[in-house]
Amino acid sequence: VTAPDPDRPHFLWAQVEYDGTDFQGFQIQAQGRTVQGEIERALQKLTQVPTRVVGAGRTDSGVHARGQMIAFRVRWRHRVADLHRGLNAVLPADLSLPKMAEAPAGFHPRFSAVARMYRYTVWTGEFRSPLVARYAHHEATTVNRAAMQQAAQCVIGTHDFAAFGRAPQGENTHRQVMRADWSHQGQFLTFDIEANAFLYRMVRSLVGTMLWVGTGRLPPGAVEHILASADRSLAAPPAPACGLCLMQVIYPEGVLQ
Amino acid sequence: VTAPDPDRPHFLWAQVEYDGTDFQGFQIQAQGRTVQGEIERALQKLTQVPTRVVGAGRTDSGVHARGQMIAFRVRWRHRVADLHRGLNAVLPADLSLPKMAEAPAGFHPRFSAVARMYRYTVWTGEFRSPLVARYAHHEATTVNRAAMQQAAQCVIGTHDFAAFGRAPQGENTHRQVMRADWSHQGQFLTFDIEANAFLYRMVRSLVGTMLWVGTGRLPPGAVEHILASADRSLAAPPAPACGLCLMQVIYPEGVLQ
Numbered sequence: 001v002t003a004p005d006p007d008r009p010h011f012l013w014a015q016v017e018y019d020g021t022d023f024q025g026f027q028i029q030a031q032g033r034t035v036q037g038e039i040e041r042a043l044q045k046l047t048q049v050p051t052r053v054v055g056a057g058r059t060d061s062g063v064h065a066r067g068q069m070i071a072f073r074v075r076w077r078h079r080v081a082d083l084h085r086g087l088n089a090v091l092p093a094d095l096s097l098p099k100m101a102e103a104p105a106g107f108h109p110r111f112s113a114v115a116r117m118y119r120y121t122v123w124t125g126e127f128r129s130p131l132v133a134r135y136a137h138h139e140a141t142t143v144n145r146a147a148m149q150q151a152a153q154c155v156i157g158t159h160d161f162a163a164f165g166r167a168p169q170g171e172n173t174h175r176q177v178m179r180a181d182w183s184h185q186g187q188f189l190t191f192d193i194e195a196n197a198f199l200y201r202m203v204r205s206l207v208g209t210m211l212w213v214g215t216g217r218l219p220p221g222a223v224e225h226i227l228a229s230a231d232r233s234l235a236a237p238p239a240p241a242c243g244l245c246l247m248q249v250i251y252p253e254g255v256l257q
Numbered sequence: 258v259t260a261p262d263p264d265r266p267h268f269l270w271a272q273v274e275y276d277g278t279d280f281q282g283f284q285i286q287a288q289g290r291t292v293q294g295e296i297e298r299a300l301q302k303l304t305q306v307p308t309r310v311v312g313a314g315r316t317d318s319g320v321h322a323r324g325q326m327i328a329f330r331v332r333w334r335h336r337v338a339d340l341h342r343g344l345n346a347v348l349p350a351d352l353s354l355p356k357m358a359e360a361p362a363g364f365h366p367r368f369s370a371v372a373r374m375y376r377y378t379v380w381t382g383e384f385r386s387p388l389v390a391r392y393a394h395h396e397a398t399t400v401n402r403a404a405m406q407q408a409a410q411c412v413i414g415t416h417d418f419a420a421f422g423r424a425p426q427g428e429n430t431h432r433q434v435m436r437a438d439w440s441h442q443g444q445f446l447t448f449d450i451e452a453n454a455f456l457y458r459m460v461r462s463l464v465g466t467m468l469w470v471g472t473g474r475l476p477p478g479a480v481e482h483i484l485a486s487a488d489r490s491l492a493a494p495p496a497p498a499c500g501l502c503l504m505q506v507i508y509p510e511g512v513l514q
Contacts, residue, residue, distance in 0.1 A: 019388055093385075093390060098384050127345050128353050133276075
């Protein structure tokens with residue numbers, strides 16, 4: 001009979017939800033409050049050991065997440081469920097871990113992922129609405145929804161998205177978009193996009209440009225034209241961060257139980 | 258031909274929407290940021306004259322509103338629509354006036370009202386959710402929805418609600434409840450209540466007590482029993498302010514066009 005190891009090593013994944021309003025984005029930085037920084041601080045508080053957290057993707061300052069994914073290695077003598085509850089108790093009000101479990105060896109939140117889903121929300125009421133402003137960009141002018149949906153359809157497939165964002169170092173700017181759809185409910189417009197991966201600012205740049213199409217500042221065919229040009233100077237400025245939410249990171253079936 | 262009065266007097270009503278999180282309630286106070294205070298400050302900024310705003314009802318610190326109502330007298334030489342736009346431009350991000358128009362003589366936001374509707378939102382997920390926490394109270398335990406709906410039904414009608422709140426000075430504690438319903442969608446529980454008027458803390462006290470019924474801390478018949486007792490010490494503590502929203506103030510048909 002061997003004595004049980006008091007602090008057993010664990011390799012864990014967790015789903016991360018945050019209200020991005022008061023974060024300088026996901027990734028830890030020299031200055032400013034970040035999601036990664038707050039999670040690492042909570043882990044250190046509970047385990048007494050500095051722990052590095054790896055995320056599926058950086059989100060910009062002000063961008064929200066319902067389904068960001070992280071993984072980390074940690075020593076912990078109690079049940080994983082206790083660490084999970086403890087972290088949620090210690091984390092600040094605008095950040096939580098809805099799910100946490102043991103990860104399979106070799107799992108990487110970013111490199112194991114096969115797709116990501118983002119949602120961008122636009123509020124089209126005549127006046128700004130304080131109860132929706134935190135999670136939706138306000139576009140006061142009427143928009144041509146059909147033109148926006150048409151623009152969305154032409155980004156589906158594998159394209160060089162250089163006009164709509166910057167690639168991480170060492171990567172090219174080709175991405176495969178599986179879904180891109182505008183829908184509406186009352187005065188909300190919602191853009192759902194799923195791709196194998198995204199360039200920096202890609203969703204917000206696409207949305208900004210599609211909103212210019214929807215409001216008539218650009219002609220209906222502009223998105224297709226700008227995409228083909230691969231020229232960033234032709235795209236509209238990125239839509240504001242508050243409307244964007246990382247909804248889900250998708251892994252091959254069976255990787256995470 | 259008479260010269261037009263440069264600053265014409267107006268008697269105006271407005272609908273008021275606010276995120277109550279960072280307000281010390283609606284009503285102006287010696288200290289603290291209030292909804293009334295911010296609106297009066299904005300009016301003074303635009304008209305250069307101190308203006309008193311009258312509201313339909315006080316909401317407590319942290320309570321939200323989609324349809325609070327106000328009225329005020331003001332002198333303004335331009336169109337009312339310009340004052341409306343100007344106020345929304347000057348008011349802080351967590352406060353806006355979705356509607357504004359001339360009020361009929363004798364209109365009073367509180368005394369002309371025939372009913373009010375409040376909504377209380379509960380989030381029943383296992384873990385707290387940062388993206389819903391601002392507008393929903395988190396109840397982590399499973400609740401008996403049928404028992405809560407049964408409790409809600411017994412407050413319908415005219416009752417002495419002394420057990421669930423305090424009356425404004427000079428008023429009795431009888432109120433007429435026209436509707437009281439729990440509904441659910443996914444992990445959200447929503448309580449909608451409409452009454453001719455409400456006591457202070459009445460909705461939150463009712464919700465707090467119904468949640469104790471729903472989670473088994475009080476027996477199914479408790480609300481009916483506590484209502485009949487008129488004894489405030491028997492009710493549960495008020496549910497947190499963040500879940501409550503003043504949805505609508507209702508006036509007799511034709512009073513406000």
